[in-house]
Amino acid sequence: MMYWPSRCVGCGACAEACPEGAIRMEAGRPVVARELCVVEADGSACIEVCPAEARTLVGRTVSVADVMAEVLRDRAFYDQSGGGVTFTGGEPLAQPDFLCALLRECRRFDVHSAVDTSGIADAWAVEAIAHLVDLWLFDVKIVDPARHMVLVGCSNQPVLDNLRLLAGRGCQIRVRVPVVPGINDSPSDLRDLARLLTSLPGGGLRRVDLLPYHESGIEKYARLGREYMLEGVGQANAEYVESIAGELRRMGLDVRTGGGW
Amino acid sequence: MNSRVSQLRHESLEAAPCISSERAELITQFVAGDRTASPVLRRARAFRRLMEKKTIYIGKGELIVGERGPAPKAVPTYPELCCHSLDDLELLHSREKIPFACPPDVRKVYEERIIPFWRGRSMRDLIFDEMTDEWKAAYEAGIFTEFMEQRAPGHTVADDKIYRKGFGHLRQEIAASLARLDYSSDPKAQAKSEQLRAMDICAEAICIFARRHAELAREMAVQAAQDGDLARAAELGRIAEVCSWVPENPPRDFWEALQAYWFVHLGVITELNTWDSFNPGRLDQHLYPFYKQGLACGTLTEESARELLQCFWIKFNNQPAPPKVGVTAAESGTYTDFANINCGGMTPDGQDGVNDVTYLVLDVIDEMRLLQPSSNIQLSAKNPDRFLKRALRVVRKGWGQPSIFNADTVVQEMLRVGKSLEDARAGGTSGCVETGAFGKEAYILSGYFNLPKILELALHDGKDPRTGRQLGPTTGRPGGFSSFDELMGAFRQQLHHFIEIKVRGNNVIEQLYARYMPAPFLSLLVDDCIARGLDYHDGGARYNTTYIQGVGIGTITDSLSAIKRHVFDGRQIGMGDLLAALDANFAGHERLRARLRDDTPRYGNDDDDADSIMKSVFHAFFGEVDGRPNTKGGRYCIDMLPTTCHVYFGSVTQATPDGRLAGEPVSEGISPVQGADRRGPTAVLCSAAKMDHALTGGTLLNMKFTPRLLEGEDGIANLAHLVRTYFKLGGHHVQFNVVNARTLLDAQAHPENHRDLIVRVAGYSDYFCDLSRALQDEIIARTEHESF
DSSP states (O other): OEEOTTTOOOOOHHHHHOTTOOEEEETTEEEEOTTTOOOOTTOOHHHHHOTTOOEEOSOOOOOHHHHHHHHHHTHHHHHHHSOEEEEOSSOGGGSHHHHHHHHHHHHHTTOEEEEEEOSOSOHHHHHHHGGGOSEEEEEOOOSOHHHHHHHHSSOSHHHHHHHHHHHHTTOOEEEEEEEOTTTSOSHHHHHHHHHHHHTSTTTOOOEEEEEEOOSHHHHHHHHTTOOOTTTTOOOOOHHHHHHHHHHHHHTTOEEEETTOO | OOHHHHHHHHHHHHOOOEEOOHHHHHHHHHHHHOOOOSHHHHHHHHHHHHHHHSOOOOOTTOSSOOOSSSSTTEEOOOTTTOOOOHHHHHHHHHOSSSOOBOOHHHHHHIIIIIHHHHTTTSHHHHHHHHSOHHHHHHHHHTSBOOGGGTSOOOOOOOOSHHHHOOHHHHHHHHHHHHHHOOTTTOTTHHHHHHHHHHHHHHHHHHHHHHHHHHHHHHHHHHHHHHTTOHHHHHHHHHHHHHHHHTTTSOOOSHHHHHHHHHHHHHHHHHHSOOTTOOOOOBHHHHHHHHHHHHHHHTSOOHHHHHHHHHHHHHHHHTOOOOOOOHHHHHHOOOOOOOOEEEEESBOTTSSBOOOHHHHHHHHHHHHHOOSSSEEEEEEOTTSOHHHHHHHHHHHTTSSOOSEEEEHHHHHHHHHHTTOOHHHHHTOEEETTTEEEOTTTEEEEEEEEEEHHHHHHHHTTTTEETTTTEEOSOOOOOGGGOOSHHHHHHHHHHHHHHHHHHHHHHHHHHHHHHHHHOOOHHHHHHSTTHHHHTOOGGGTOSSEEEEEEEEEOHHHHHHHHHHHIIIIIISOOSOHHHHHHHHHTTTTTOHHHHHHHHHSSOOTTSOOHHHHHHHHHHHHHHHHHHTTOBOTTSOEEEEEBOOTTHHHHHHHTSOOOTTSOOTTSOOOOTTSOSTTTOOSHHHHHHHHHHTSOGGGSSOBOOEEEEOGGGGOHHHHHHHHHHHHHHHHHTTOOEEEEEEOOHHHHHHHHHOGGGOTTOEEEOSSSEEEGGGSOHHHHHHHHHSOEEOOO
């Protein structure tokens, strides 16, 4: 559940409504004892009573038909621009069957589809949908396995395997690298990246998108009451990212910055 | 731009608008001493007097010549239409925004001669004398406004005839029409004869006016030669040659074409203070033959054509809108006079109308960055993307020009009301967004209509809660409505009542203009006034349309949607509680207000529930207005545009059920309520496209983007897709503001640093710092889209 301080009118309705007594008002603002809070999938009392939509449930249960209805609303625009839908997350491959059903529907309605993935997924899940995806937006955070283990908390073996798998099948792939200053952009990180991409099956990939690290997640973590672990890293400004891009270009890659098309 | 243009532009920007009493004096003197019985002949002779006597001005370095006043930005007045009081003149002189300097000698003339002569005799006096008490009560309550109380109906645009025919030719047509009159079987023959003779006098008068410029240019050429400035002497010689040829004869080259139009323009805006001034319409298509021929024979280059166009542009900027009187003078905040140049679109035979001059015009718009003239592109599916993208690169710079129209929908709108395909394709849009058959139609905006106020009356049994006055019929106490449909029924009854009052008033005013204030010069320019022997104000035009402009569709939709959801469907809020909260302006009802605002399906989110309410309000308004006959043999249509009236209408409307507070602006054009659209620009466009635009004579949609979103070629391509898609869905018009809310807030705080900041208001652009605070706030509040 997210709490939006800017929307809150401080009326106290949520504190009155909470059956667990998890909310108390302090100086006209609700404070939640997260350990007492029980979020119901179909909405909680505090969300219901809030007149200002200051509490929102992130995520909801939807059917394939629901998602497609939303996707098809903008169909006139896709027809004009050649655009389409991007499944992103979270991690869309965390729900492989649902994703597969959606992709099948996209094919049926002739809507271009892109899947934005961390690559951390079972090979069979990737295999299952590879023929239905028009474009992969594939994150490579860091190539060095040990550093990946430390920074991301898991092995990057599946990432590399899946990337090779897709490249070998001739899929459309756009590799995207979040540039976090001082974390994943050392000269050796860049060399590893270039080596990985150029050695991929099917002749190697040259195109890579650099996504400058930004801090808009900080507020989101705060709204969710979660700890933010990159505090103090600092945003990657355009100049900095351009310098990284320059280095990668010298290694023979076709680099775009900012994630645009 | 070259140094000549740069200097002229600088002078135009620096010139301080002031009031000139010359026209008022000439008119007053003429009318006082004239004994002509026929109103139209009297008007024609008055026009000739103006053309013969008014000061002629040719500025240093100018190539296109002629001013409406005695000098750039010296604005004449029109006391025969509405006469400024001394208080008005003081207010115009001293107000902080949009001032007009009014020197003591002007005030003296007004006090001694103009005011005593015109008091009680102007059109404005005549109109208010003839309006019913009911009309006045509705007008004062802010249910509708009245366009014709201070300015004359114009609302028309030139076609290509002045480039094909000189006024000499028009005089031959008049003679032929006179010769055809059949006095024994046509009871109107005498009236037609007077009209045609009046038009002939006006045709002669405009040629006299041009020749006076030729004479002055010749004198100045001699002087320049004596001073040793041989280059300027040659230019002045050329100006003299041009002005002695056009507009009496058809123009022979690019320069003459522009000068011919400019004399015509001055004629129209000197005869009367016509709404939307006047406008050359499809300038690129009109000029293209001259451009091509000039390049072919080597008398013109792209550069010289550009320079002439730029000189032409500056002439428009030298003519601020004539200042108003009374309350309107206090409120009206713009120098813009709504000349709105079209380019692109289709040719009359249905082909892609974009040509080399189109791109030249877009370059000129880009480079000149002037408030006036306004400019727009007519975008047909047949036009190349190169054209749209070139225009969007200008749009991206963020000062609101050009606006973008769907040429294919515009044609459909005209075909629906019976115009010929060829006339429709040669037409376009003028003023803010109004559709018209150029050179063939009088399409008169008669007033804005406050839709949310009508709902307010339906919720108060016909009583205006602001004044406690019973304005409308009693349509039932709202507590007694057992369904949403009953509420809609009450709304329809109120709507019917006030549209009837408005139309009745319009019928009277149209006839007053036809009888007492004909426009024989303007009639020369609009087919088929000469052939019919009828005035522009009296049904002489081939097509005659009267518009009523609906305002606040977003506010009323969201208000009805809130009532439907919370009072009738959910039954969580009682009607009595809702009305009590509205009467209290939500004081003590903050929770209720938040619920109404945030937990209601709202227009602009592609939400079918909300959008279907929008459609039913739209169809109620359309059904009430469309197709009613006007006094000129034409018909009524609707427009959905506000100019700045949504601010005024908001000021007279109490809190609304969508959570809007009393006095805040209502929504503008067909844009969603400020901040109500939360699902991005594609959802806004999908919602807006659910309105059947082809049933209107124009709709206005504003969107605001942050500059970052439109960066690079991707930004242009994305914006082009957005426009093309909206138009494919049938949208009529869209315009963009490309500026950060942060910049605007800074401009409010430090206007001195942002004097040159131009923003799109509604159908026109204006200096942000010149806008009223309320309008500034409203523009800032419009949702700023950060992603597509």
